[in-house]
Amino acid sequence: MIIGENRAQVIENIKTAVKKGKMHAKVELGDPILTKSERIKLVNDYWKQQKKFSHKLKNIIAQGIINIDTLILMAHTQIKNKKRAQGPKYGAIITSNHFKQTDSLPIKKLANKCHKKLYVVIEDSNLKLPGFFGFLMNNINAIPIVQSYQYLGREFPKHLQKVFDKKGWVLIYPEQEMWYNYRKPRPLQKGAYYYAAKANVPIISCFVEIQDLPEMEKNSNEFHKTRYILHVLPTIYPVDRLTVDQNAKRMRDIDYLQKKKAYEKAYGKKLTYDFDDDDIAGYVKK
Template sequence: MIFGDNREAVIKNIKKAANERNFTAKVEIGDPQMSLDQRLKLVNDYWNKRNTFSSKLNNRIGHLLFGTLSRALAGSTEFVGLENLNNLPIGGAILTSNHYNQVDSLPMKLLANKMHHQLSIVIEDTNLMLPGFFRYLMNYVGTIPLVQSPSYIGNEFPKHLSAALAKNNWVLIYPEQEMWWNYRKPRKLQRGAYYFAAKQNIPVISTFVEIKDLPKIEKKDPNFYETKYIVHVLPPIFPDVSLNANENAHKMMELDYRQKVAAYEKIYGKKLNYDFLDWDIAGWRGHLS
């Protein structure tokens, strides 16, 4: 599915970032630009209004919309490897996935539903200011905004994360950080998700999403085929009680990356190489010179 304009310009940004091995580069065009003070105020206002009547009402509506959208837009998603979750302990967990689409949380919502968990989603703070319908969803589907501020990450963020986990929610964190639209390859991961999992002594549910081209042309843009998603559920990753949080974070992050790379290579029959190929963008019929 295609959301957003300027897809070819975005693909050029992805090509440049991949070839430079800049795996956390922002590649989308037109993302909101805000100062740190503006972002902190935005997120503080978000948390302050959570207990108002209008916010509670909109949260109920938002969760209903999120469930409906999951079934409507991601209902054809296949799930492989669900047996890896058979012996998962009861309780909250961190869920990790590759970040390839503005609505790639929808298949994760379906996965959480299958396992009888609510889904909370960690988002970049500026996503609260996305245009139109996306802004509504970001504000009212149980998101936990993250501000790149040491004081917020050290104090406020863990408090909200703990509150979600205490409800036995799965918390979706994208350790690749930035979204690279329809990018097939797993990127290098950042340690934050694994540090919080270690601090909370909870498992990481590791997934890798395969994006499959369909023979049908997209209605919105003839330069793309429609695509389908297959969620590969990989073995969960548990903290090692003999290690401290920092050591655990690095160990869990490396294991998750290895699992995602192995899944990619098995699924697509290709050795992972970050030199950009047009094939890297799922569904694309075009070509970059």
């Protein structure tokens, strides 16, 4: 399933970003353009809607759609080392590579198998998406993030803690921006690990391997269909004797090395950031 137009241009944007060493650059086209004040209002309005009875009904519908999509679209997705995710008894942050609009579904499949409620951290502008995806973003179990010191320092941790208190999981993408079908793990931003250290919860480290299906199975002239293998890597726990910042750095470094090792084992080659067309899963080379 291909979501979004101009995939060829997006791939060119990825190539350019890799060449410039900008591994967290925005490469998608057509994202809503909002001012900072508009973003803050959008997120504040989102939380106000959460309290309404109408939202609770929409949430039931949206979560039902996500569960059906997970059953159907992830039917052939393998999960390796699922037991590693069953270790944490309380709340946790899950990290994974960010390569598609639906890449939370392998994690949702894992959460369902482990009987955990999953929340996904989303970019504020996703709340402004039109149509079906806008409905989902506004009504699934999501925690939007906005670049505001007050929100990130006060409000966001409170929303995370509510999930942790209920022994739930929060999926955060430390690569930040989505890079369509990009196979390689990218350098990780600090945020997810800072919040894990501050709340004293572990990181459930994951990496999604993307396999191309046979040539006769195509989504379009540009892409073969793909399937996923979700690798659950060793869980990373905070260390009591370290400060929040020290723990955040330690957990981030371990997580990156684990994802790097998982990539190299899955694809049988060393991780470098020299771009090759094979870096884009399913891409039909011209």
